[in-house]
Amino acid sequence: MAVHEHDVGGDIDALDQLSLDQRQYLAYFRAIMQELDNQTRDTLDRFKGGDDELRSSAADFQQAFQMTNDGFSKIINAVENTRDSYADTRSYLRTLFE
Secondary structure (H helix, E strand, C coil): CCCCCCCCCCCHHHHHHHHHHHHHHHHHHHHHHHHHHHHHHHHHHHCCCCCHHHHHHHHHHHHHHHHHHHHHHHHHHHHHHHHHHHHHHHHHHHHHHC
């Protein structure tokens, strides 16, 4: 996409492609994270009634697991919101001068 000297913001097509790529990798990421979660839960189930340190480690893992999943989703949403904002701004500015 050629950028005009009066265009505002970034390359909307590139942001759109990045968003599509991120959505594709999200499925892979979630599958990997789910496998990690399954293995962790399986390991913890073998040690039911374990000591406080084990339970604390399990809680820490669950918190880190959730934060990682949430973080990846926030990245994707930020790209999509940026793309949409640039597109809206460009459209608005074009209507002002046409």
